[in-house]
Amino acid sequence: MDHAAGMPVDPRVFEAMKPYSMESYGNPSSSHSFGASAKNALMESREKVARLIGAEKPKEVIFTSGGTESNNLAIKGVAYRNKDKGNHIIATAIEHISVINICKHLQKQGFEITYIPVDKQGMVDPEKLKDAITDKTILISVMYANGEIGTIQRIKEIGKIARENQIYFHVDAVAAAGKVPINVEEENIDLLSISSNDMYGPKGMGALYIKKGTRIQPVIQGGGQESGLRSGTENTPGIVGMGQAAEIAQEEMETEGRRLSQLRDKLTKGVLDTIERSYLNGHPTKRLPNNANLRFSYIEGESLILGLDMLGIQVSSGSACTSKTLEPSHVLLAIGLAHEEAHGSLVFTMGKQNSEEDVNYVLEVLPGVVKRLRAMSPLTPKEMLR
Amino acid sequence: MYSEKVMDHFMNPRNVGEIPEADGVGTVGNPVCGDLMTVYIKVKDNRLEDVKFKTFGCGAAIATSSMTTELAKGKTIEEALRITRGDVADSLGGLPPIKMHCSNLAADALHSAIKDYLKKKEAKK
Numbered sequence: 410m411d412h413a414a415g416m417p418v419d420p421r422v423f424e425a426m427k428p429y430s431m432e433s434y435g436n437p438s439s440s441h442s443f444g445a446s447a448k449n450a451l452m453e454s455r456e457k458v459a460r461l462i463g464a465e466k467p468k469e470v471i472f473t474s475g476g477t478e479s480n481n482l483a484i485k486g487v488a489y490r491n492k493d494k495g496n497h498i499i500a501t502a503i504e505h506i507s508v509i510n511i512c513k514h515l516q517k518q519g520f521e522i523t524y525i526p527v528d529k530q531g532m533v534d535p536e537k538l539k540d541a542i543t544d545k546t547i548l549i550s551v552m553y554a555n556g557e558i559g560t561i562q563r564i565k566e567i568g569k570i571a572r573e574n575q576i577y578f579h580v581d582a583v584a585a586a587g588k589v590p591i592n593v594e595e596e597n598i599d600l601l602s603i604s605s606n607d608m609y610g611p612k613g614m615g616a617l618y619i620k621k622g623t624r625i626q627p628v629i630q631g632g633g634q635e636s637g638l639r640s641g642t643e644n645t646p647g648i649v650g651m652g653q654a655a656e657i658a659q660e661e662m663e664t665e666g667r668r669l670s671q672l673r674d675k676l677t678k679g680v681l682d683t684i685e686r687s688y689l690n691g692h693p694t695k696r697l698p699n700n701a702n703l704r705f706s707y708i709e710g711e712s713l714i715l716g717l718d719m720l721g722i723q724v725s726s727g728s729a730c731t732s733k734t735l736e737p738s739h740v741l742l743a744i745g746l747a748h749e750e751a752h753g754s755l756v757f758t759m760g761k762q763n764s765e766e767d768v769n770y771v772l773e774v775l776p777g778v779v780k781r782l783r784a785m786s787p788l789t790p791k792e793m794l795r
Numbered sequence: 796m797y798s799e800k801v802m803d804h805f806m807n808p809r810n811v812g813e814i815p816e817a818d819g820v821g822t823v824g825n826p827v828c829g830d831l832m833t834v835y836i837k838v839k840d841n842r843l844e845d846v847k848f849k850t851f852g853c854g855a856a857i858a859t860s861s862m863t864t865e866l867a868k869g870k871t872i873e874e875a876l877r878i879t880r881g882d883v884a885d886s887l888g889g890l891p892p893i894k895m896h897c898s899n900l901a902a903d904a905l906h907s908a909i910k911d912y913l914k915k916k917e918a919k920k
Contacts, residue, residue, distance in 0.1 A: 709829055711853035715797075715805060737829070749826035785811050785857065787833045787849040788826060 410767065411723045412699060412760035413556045413584065418650070419609035419761075425653040426611065429646040437643050447645045454652025458616050461655040462582070462601055463592030466621060471635045472648050475615035476583035477507040479602035482617050482639065483579045484511045486625040487548050487600065488520055491577070495545035496520045501533050501562075502743040503555050505581055509739070512550075521545070530692040531560030531744050539570050548577045553591065553601075556584030557740045557756055558691030559700030568597025577623060583607055583615075587658030588666060588697055599623050605647070609761065610654030614647040665761065670698035672759055672768050677701045679772040684779055685793070690741065690754055701757040707789040708782040709752045716778040717755075722771055725756045749788075797854060798888035804858035809865050812847045819915065821907025823900045830856045834864070834904040838912055843867050843875055848901065855894040856901075859883050863901035876909055878902050 429450060437447040455467040464470060473479045488498060500512055502524045512522045523541045527533050533551060542549075549571045554561040564580060571578035579600040582591055586601075587608030593601050600623065605614035619625060619638070631640025673696075680687050680703050690702040705713065710726030717724055737751035746754075757771075783789040797805070814835035824830040830852035837845035846864040850857050862883050867875045880902045884890045890899060 707851065709852050709856075712805070712857055715802070715854040719802075719806060748828070752826070752829045785808065785849060786851040787822070787831055788851050 410757045410759050410763060410771070411725050412762075413607075413756065413758035414725055415612075416606055416609050416760055417762070418611055419654060419657060421657060422610055422650045422653045426646040426650040429649050437645060447643070450645060450649050450652075451643060454648045454655075457652040457656045457659075458603070459618075461591070461659045462586065462603065462618055463594050464618050465594060468636065469618055469621055471617045471619060471638050472643065472651070473615045473617055473639055474613055474644075476505075476581070476602050476604035476607070477615075478639075479583075479604070479615045479617040480505070480507045480579075480581055481511055482625075482628050483600040483602055483619075484508065484548065484550060485515065485628050486638070487577050487579065487623070488515055490624045490626040491547040492520075495543075495547045497523070497543050497545040498548045498550065499523045499525060499538060499541050499546060500550045501525045501527060501552065503527050503531060503558075503560075503740045504550065504552055505556070505583065506739075508550055508552070508581055527560075527743055529745050530695075531555055531558045531690075531740070532692060532695070533562055533567065535563060535566045535570055538567060542570075542574050542576065546574070546576050548579060550579040550581065553580050553582035553585035554589065554697050555691070555740060556697075556700070556758070557738060558702045558744065559696035560692040561585065561589065561695045561697065564598065565596040571599075572597045584697065587655065587662065588669075588699065590662065593618055593620070600625075605651035605654055608654045608658040611647050611650040614644065614651045616651065666698045669759055669763075672763060672765060673698060673701050673757075675765070676757060676759075676768045676771060677703070679768070680775065683772065684776050687779075690744065690746070697758075699759045701759075702754060703757070704746070704750060704754045705779050706750070706753060707786045707793075708779065710754055712782055713753075713755055713778060716782065717771075717775070720774050720778070722767075722774070725758075726754055796891055797858070798890075800886075800888040801855065801858040801890065804861040804887065805854045808857055808861035810845075810847045810861065810868070811849070813849060814845055814847050817847075817908075819908040819910070819912030821904045821909070821911055823904045823907060824852070824856075826851060829853065830900060832856065832860050832901055832904045834860070834901065834908045836867075836905075836908045836912060838872070841871050843870055843872070846905070848904070850901075853894070855890055855899065858887055859890070859899050860901040860904070862886050863905050867905055872909060872913070876906060878905060 459467040583604045586603040599620045601618040606612045686706040688704045741751035817835040818838045819836045822833040832850040848860040850860040
């Protein structure tokens with residue numbers, strides 16, 4: 410139940426990709442017929458991705474190597490190209506680490522970054538964001554949904570503020586695309602990052618939607634592929650796979666979304682009802698259909714992960730002990746959790762491979778794992794152990 | 796990531812619990828950092844007759860606590876004071892480098908419990 414960390418490629422996606430490695434291996438930039446077939450495949454994929462996110466023109470979709478590159482192109486590309494207009498960027502405190510590190514990089518180069526705090530449920534207050542705008546603000550970057558706590562932002566409203574103030578609006582939709590409906594036109598979005606692997610497509614593939622007319626410059630220079638914004642020979646099999654994944658995600662979004670949110674709610678309710686001092690992190694309703702982030706007092710996340718792993722359940726945690734930095738998740742700290750609370754969080758991200766049976770199994774064994782660790786913990790109040 | 800021995804001590808920790816009338820108690824770590832452990836000792840004729848622990852922390856923190864109590868039990872005070880973090884890690888077949896510092900505190904908790912015992916003993920004189 411750790412789909413946020415990696416998803417299997419849908420077999421239908423894999424089938425669609427196959428011919429583009431072995432048979433139709435042409436370079437889309439070539440003029441001969443081999444190249445033409447690859448070029449057509451690229452166009453179709455672009456259309457499919459554009460449809461998934463409600464883009465008017467397929468040409469507004471630029472293929473990249475993944476969500477991280479899309480975020481780099483969007484933020485650096487807009488910042489560098491528009492620095493004549495200002496040097497101020499607004500982001501939220503719970504952005505993905507790629508966005509945060511890009512902002513830190515820009516900060517060293519003289520850009521100013523304002524991080525908007527979020528409330529206890531992980532929601533950004535559009536009014537607070539509005540107040541942070543200055544005459545130097547050139548970009549606002551807000552994630553569509555947070556992959557860790559699941560909270561979905563009021564993107565349309567924030568987009569409206571950005572547009573009224575003539576500021577570019579970038580949305581990191583890596584965790585949301587393919588899971589919830591997105592419409593860049595209706596939601597006033599200028600740039601939108603998505604990743605292929607987060608919707609059962611191949612790894613190493615992503616896309617950036619760039620609204621026509623957006624002033625942006627490339628971060629990768631070369632032969633001028635992808636309208637000059639992302640040079641390098643196109644990864645045709647990857648692009649075809651991503652297109653196929655986008656098409657399937659769009660077709661199945663409603664039914665799969667309903668199924669997953671039922672599993673999510675069953676898991677959440679089951680845990681909160683049976684395990685005392687357990688809590689849901691993130692927003693109770695405005696959250697990704699597949700995400701349940703649960704917190705348990707007095708115990709630490711990595712030992713929970715290990716205990717569950719021994720029983721065949723794979724999950725992840727916001728605990729420092731599972732990170733490379735030994736710091737708990739910045740997202741959990743941003744929603745106001747104390748360090749020791751953040752350590753005791755578990756993230757369940759469900760997907761196509763999960764069934765109600767899996768949820769029942771978690772509900773059957775998790776209370777025992779929690780109980781065992783609590784019995785060992787010096788923090789557990791004595792009355793709870795009786 | 797963890798050795799089989801670490802997983803064994805994590806899944807089946809030895810000597811978990813408290814000693815109600817312990818001769819020495821030592822606590823190290825901080826819940827803010829994600830690791831907190833308390834070691835209890837019972838001393839008879841200069842030997843650690845019983846050693847127990849309670850730990851909040853990751854798999855390595857629990858396994859090192861368990862191993863420390865196992866290494867210490869039955870030892871003389873002097874021998875127990877010589878048990879190092881390195882001994883604990885070695886007895887567990889090694890720890891991931893990142894866990895050597897943050898989660899390998901149990902030997903310190905043991906030493907702290909012994910010092911508590913020696914201090915109390917001194918006070919009684």
